[in-house]
Amino acid sequence: MSSDQNILVKLNKAGFSLNNKWLVKGVSLQVEKGKIVTLIGPNGSGKSTTAKIALGIYKKIDGSVEKYTNKVGYVPQKISIDWTLPLRVNDFMLLTESLDKETIDEALSLTGVIHLKDKNLGDLSGGEFQRVLLARAISKKPELLVLDEPVQGVDFTGEIALYELIKKISDELNCGILLISHDLHTVMSATDHVVCLNGHVCCSGSPMDVAKNNEYKALFGEQASQILSRYEHRHDHVHTSEGEIKKN
Amino acid sequence: MLDDFFIRALIAGIGVAIVTGPLGCFVIWRRLSYFGDTLSHSALLGVTLAYSMEFNIAFSVFIISSLIALTLIQLQKRTNLPGDALLGLLAHSSLAVGLVVIGFLSFIRFDIMGLLFGDILAVTVDDLFIIWIGGALILLVLKLIWKPLFASTVNYELAEAEGLNPDRAKAIFTILMAAIIAISIKMVGLLLITGMLIIPAAMARNISSSPQRMVMYSIIGGLLSVILGLFSSLEFNTASGPSIIAASLFLFILSLLNIKQSIKLKN
Numbered sequence: 105m106s107s108d109q110n111i112l113v114k115l116n117k118a119g120f121s122l123n124n125k126w127l128v129k130g131v132s133l134q135v136e137k138g139k140i141v142t143l144i145g146p147n148g149s150g151k152s153t154t155a156k157i158a159l160g161i162y163k164k165i166d167g168s169v170e171k172y173t174n175k176v177g178y179v180p181q182k183i184s185i186d187w188t189l190p191l192r193v194n195d196f197m198l199l200t201e202s203l204d205k206e207t208i209d210e211a212l213s214l215t216g217v218i219h220l221k222d223k224n225l226g227d228l229s230g231g232e233f234q235r236v237l238l239a240r241a242i243s244k245k246p247e248l249l250v251l252d253e254p255v256q257g258v259d260f261t262g263e264i265a266l267y268e269l270i271k272k273i274s275d276e277l278n279c280g281i282l283l284i285s286h287d288l289h290t291v292m293s294a295t296d297h298v299v300c301l302n303g304h305v306c307c308s309g310s311p312m313d314v315a316k317n318n319e320y321k322a323l324f325g326e327q328a329s330q331i332l333s334r335y336e337h338r339h340d341h342v343h344t345s346e347g348e349i350k351k352n
Numbered sequence: 353m354l355d356d357f358f359i360r361a362l363i364a365g366i367g368v369a370i371v372t373g374p375l376g377c378f379v380i381w382r383r384l385s386y387f388g389d390t391l392s393h394s395a396l397l398g399v400t401l402a403y404s405m406e407f408n409i410a411f412s413v414f415i416i417s418s419l420i421a422l423t424l425i426q427l428q429k430r431t432n433l434p435g436d437a438l439l440g441l442l443a444h445s446s447l448a449v450g451l452v453v454i455g456f457l458s459f460i461r462f463d464i465m466g467l468l469f470g471d472i473l474a475v476t477v478d479d480l481f482i483i484w485i486g487g488a489l490i491l492l493v494l495k496l497i498w499k500p501l502f503a504s505t506v507n508y509e510l511a512e513a514e515g516l517n518p519d520r521a522k523a524i525f526t527i528l529m530a531a532i533i534a535i536s537i538k539m540v541g542l543l544l545i546t547g548m549l550i551i552p553a554a555m556a557r558n559i560s561s562s563p564q565r566m567v568m569y570s571i572i573g574g575l576l577s578v579i580l581g582l583f584s585s586l587e588f589n590t591a592s593g594p595s596i597i598a599a600s601l602f603l604f605i606l607s608l609l610n611i612k613q614s615i616k617l618k619n
Binding site for chain 2: 160178180185195199200224
């Protein structure tokens with residue numbers, strides 16, 4: 105456990121109800137600098153709700169949430185943008201922060217969409233838009249990144265590249281990441297802490313611990329458990345910043 | 353120079369157009385045109401109160417419209433009625449109450465037509481001060497809340513998550529709407545104020561590719577409408593409000609031609 109000053113956001117038994125129905129209840133977790141916390145769970149298990157509690161979008165919550173940073177980048181799961189607005193990718197990048205041209209170009213290059221900079225946002229494909237969303241979230245160099253299924257609709261090779269990018273950002277910016285994903289394969293290899301949700305916290309811990317947990321097995325099946333443990337075995341090496349692989 | 357009623361009307365109209373340009377864009381982006389209608393209908397009540405208490409019209413309209421806006425926000429929170437029903441309820445009931453009050457004020461001579469459709473003869477030097485100082489204040493505040501307001505217009509949750517306080521920006525914007533109605537009522541008339549907000553901005557949407565350009569074209573469109581409208585109002589002896597709005601409609605139709613051309617290019 106690292107010291108308290110590394111904590112970016114902390115949920116204490118947080119819950120949120122809508123129309124007398126609990127969307128999620130009793131969630132305790134914390135995101136620290138340089139760490140990736142992943143939320144997994146079936147549809148409707150309260151992953152996005154938990155992210156929105158952490159972000160302060162939902163205010164009338166049960167329990168408490170302590171947020172220690174205002175430099176937040178958010179990639180929402182669903183985003184509906186009204187096309188009555190003439191909005192180019194470049195305008196969208198400047199939405200919540202005033203950035204210079206180099207910073208914008210750098211972020212768009214990292215997610216591979218620099219060529220779309222002057223395009224109208226409404227003309228992008230789903231995957232392209234997702235890359236722009238991620239570029240916008242990282243461009244402001246946040247301390248806390250909340251990524252709600254950030255690679256949905258992105259092609260297969262792009263998906264792997266973007267997950268690698270997310271890992272790299274976490275290391276380089278030393279920012280904490282709260283990640284939501286359905287893709288157990290790709291995510292688990294880079295995650296420090298997994299929280300398995302199903303309306304409440306089902307189990308949590310390192311990917312290895314979670315994989316062994318019986319509740320997790322009941323929720324995802326035996327096969328999913330094998331996926332996790334398989335990826336855990338990859339941790340016998342580390343990637344240096346020069347791109348070399350070093351054995352532990 | 354200010355002795356000439358036409359010069360006064362022109363200066364007033366130009367001031368109004370500069371402010372309605374950017375506000376009108378937000379009215380379109382945030383789908384607030386019926387909200388604008390509701391506020392302007394309630395302005396009649398403000399005008400009658402101003403007459404009966406010998407109060408400044410712009411100021412009393414601003415107060416009444418703000419109150420109606422706040423009432424609307426409360427009703428939205430506390431009832432299950434849809435937004436458009438609430439807007440209709442407030443618009444027509446405040447209009448009705450305003451007309452009833454006028455009935456009681458039989459001792460005052462009202463120029464109802466001037467009130468509804470604008471009257472350039474009625475613009476005084478005091479009104480010019482109200483329009484230009486009030487307008488400058490509105491633009492200053494809009495500039496201050498631009499980032500949170502625009503970000504939450506694009507996506508509320510992004511703005512909220514990244515710490516921009518969109519609720520406050522929305523509340524302030526509502527007050528700005530009441531203020532623009534208050535300062536432009538004499539010029540355009542309360543039935544047509546929303547037209548002054550929407551039509552130049554709609555015209556601008558047709559020919560612009562970025563939000564900044566849309567605001568710029570919207571201002572230019574508003575200015576042209578005011579100048580064209582006022583000159584034709586003088587020439588043909590028509591009411592100022594309808595003349596200005598008709599001129600903006602003319603510009604809107606021109607902007608549609610531009611769309612046709614760009615569609616042809618795409619094919």
